Amino acid sequence: MTLGLDLDYLERSARGEFDLGWLRDTGSEWGVRAVPSKTGLTLRDIAIGSYGEVPDHAPLRTMAPRGSDVEPGVPDMGYTINDRAEVWADNVLDLYEEAVSRQWSATRDIPWADLAPLDPDVEHAMCQLATVLSEVEMVAADFPAKWLWRINHDFVEAKMFLCTQVMDEARHTEVFRKRALANGGGLGKATAVVERFLQLILDAESYDEGSALMHLLGEGIVLSLFRAGAALAPSPVEQKIFRLCMQDEARHVAYGTMHLRYRLASDPSVAEDFHAYLDQGEEIISMIFATPEIVEPTAILAAGGLEQACELGTAAGDVLRHQIIGDYLKRCAHAGLDRRGRLHLPDALIDGVPGARVEAAV
Amino acid sequence: MGAIEAPFPSSAWFVELVARATADPAELEHLGIADLRFGVEVLLPGGAEEFFGLVLDGFDINVVGPTTAESFGSDVVVSGPLAAWQDMVDWIEEHGPADSAHSLNGLTIAGIPLVARSDDAMGSDKFYRFMGTIQAVFDAAGAPAPAAARA
Numbered sequence: 001m002t003l004g005l006d007l008d009y010l011e012r013s014a015r016g017e018f019d020l021g022w023l024r025d026t027g028s029e030w031g032v033r034a035v036p037s038k039t040g041l042t043l044r045d046i047a048i049g050s051y052g053e054v055p056d057h058a059p060l061r062t063m064a065p066r067g068s069d070v071e072p073g074v075p076d077m078g079y080t081i082n083d084r085a086e087v088w089a090d091n092v093l094d095l096y097e098e099a100v101s102r103q104w105s106a107t108r109d110i111p112w113a114d115l116a117p118l119d120p121d122v123e124h125a126m127c128q129l130a131t132v133l134s135e136v137e138m139v140a141a142d143f144p145a146k147w148l149w150r151i152n153h154d155f156v157e158a159k160m161f162l163c164t165q166v167m168d169e170a171r172h173t174e175v176f177r178k179r180a181l182a183n184g185g186g187l188g189k190a191t192a193v194v195e196r197f198l199q200l201i202l203d204a205e206s207y208d209e210g211s212a213l214m215h216l217l218g219e220g221i222v223l224s225l226f227r228a229g230a231a232l233a234p235s236p237v238e239q240k241i242f243r244l245c246m247q248d249e250a251r252h253v254a255y256g257t258m259h260l261r262y263r264l265a266s267d268p269s270v271a272e273d274f275h276a277y278l279d280q281g282e283e284i285i286s287m288i289f290a291t292p293e294i295v296e297p298t299a300i301l302a303a304g305g306l307e308q309a310c311e312l313g314t315a316a317g318d319v320l321r322h323q324i325i326g327d328y329l330k331r332c333a334h335a336g337l338d339r340r341g342r343l344h345l346p347d348a349l350i351d352g353v354p355g356a357r358v359e360a361a362v
Numbered sequence: 363m364g365a366i367e368a369p370f371p372s373s374a375w376f377v378e379l380v381a382r383a384t385a386d387p388a389e390l391e392h393l394g395i396a397d398l399r400f401g402v403e404v405l406l407p408g409g410a411e412e413f414f415g416l417v418l419d420g421f422d423i424n425v426v427g428p429t430t431a432e433s434f435g436s437d438v439v440v441s442g443p444l445a446a447w448q449d450m451v452d453w454i455e456e457h458g459p460a461d462s463a464h465s466l467n468g469l470t471i472a473g474i475p476l477v478a479r480s481d482d483a484m485g486s487d488k489f490y491r492f493m494g495t496i497q498a499v500f501d502a503a504g505a506p507a508p509a510a511a512r513a
Contacts, residue, residue: 039395098394098491101395233462236459239465243493243494244494254488254491319471331487333482334483
């Protein structure tokens with residue numbers, strides 16, 4: 001391979017004879033002046049002129065910045081996601097800014113020194129939940145990372161948002177691993193059923209499939225778990241961990257919801273594909289609802305110990321189940337995908353959940 | 363720490379709350395930018411209700427109200443009886459930042475005693491996205507008044 005080194009230019013430039021063609025004859029837009037908004041110079045502030053025009057189909061497969069003057073002969077990077085609808089969401093610029101602004105540190109921002117000894121059963125429950133969360137969170141980094149290099153650079157804002165997700169999930173994995181090891185408990189059990197769901201996401205044949213399973217279904221469930229964790233936290237340490245993770249996770253879910261909405265608006269014919277992805281995902285998710293390593297720690301935390309876990313834990317489980325399924329159906333509806341009456345969850349799970357079934361006309 | 367003198371709920375109470383919450387800009391900036399129209403609906407004994415709005419916009423926080431849910435246009439509204447709101451405020455004034463049981467998240471998760479409602483999924487997800495900031499605003503009820511903080 002030759003890079004076509006221009007020896008003549010080396011000699012000319014050494015004599016001070018610059019070319020300067022790039023200074024005068026560029027095809028990109030000159031004269032734009034992005035104005036910072038009150039929080040700084042945001043992606044939305046620089047989405048101006050031709051630079052703000054995101055093509056529905058990327059004309060090239062290069063890393064050249066969108067809007068730049070691309071030289072002929074640039075190599076083909078082999079991107080496979082070249083249609084905007086495959087990865088875009090209307091809120092992605094704002095979500096990126098939000099993500100960057102709301103980063104936190106699992107080392108510094110959690111008051112680890114305030115951890116106090118807990119009842120051994122409560123500590124064990126917290127450690128088991130931390131084990132599961134440390135396990136599942138990393139797939140939400142692995143999946144975007146697997147697809148990032150396939151996404152055309154013209155959709156760079158979406159790529160940048162997914163990069164923030166990778167960092168968020170690394171931090172979630174970190175904080176729950178730290179929590180498991182910080183108070184005398186340690187890691188608990190990793191289960192096959194959880195691993196099967198993670199494998200389904202990681203092995204997804206398309207970004208569509210994986211995003212629906214992960215951003216919408218999986219992260220929606222984890223978001224509810226974070227919310228429950230913050231409400232049931234045995235100390236301010238866990239309350240802060242779960243609250244900070246909840247905020248991050250809700251951003252990812254907001255992207256997934258709005259991405260699906262954009263995707264379906266662009267091509268309604270793919271709705272059945274998404275139904276099929278979610279049919280499969282929900283079947284595995286239903287098994288998670290019957291996994292002791294997930295259900296029982298939550299029950300013990302809700303009860304504050306083993307003694308009343310059956311009674312109070314069941315009530316807390318019902319609240320969590322209603323929230324998970326209710327929020328999931330609302331997100332699907334907002335995206336334009338009506339899952340009511342089509343949920344692949346057993347009746348025992350959807351009984352009593354408002355809107356889970358299509359009510360028969362009276 | 364000094365409870366807010368104005369009665370809850372009132373415009374003066376929310377204005378003082380926001381003054382306390384924004385007294386240290388560095389703390390708000392550490393939490394990050396926010397974008398949330400948060401409705402507070404207080405159901406009074408006898409059936410009347412009071413409605414106030416908090417607008418989180420970047421690092422700014424503004425109070426709207428008293429107003430109505432319809433005219434404010436909330437992303438999310440947290441609604442409940444005065445006694446539940448007052449209990450939350452009293453606890454924060456006495457103890458400082460809300461514990462799990464007295465936090466907005468803890469009080470709304472089961473829909474009792476407070477309920478969080480939104481028109482669509484994006485509204486409820488915004489409640490979750492900016493939970494730390496909106497909780498910090500209410501936790502400021504237990505913070506010193508800005509003048510006292512400067513003294």
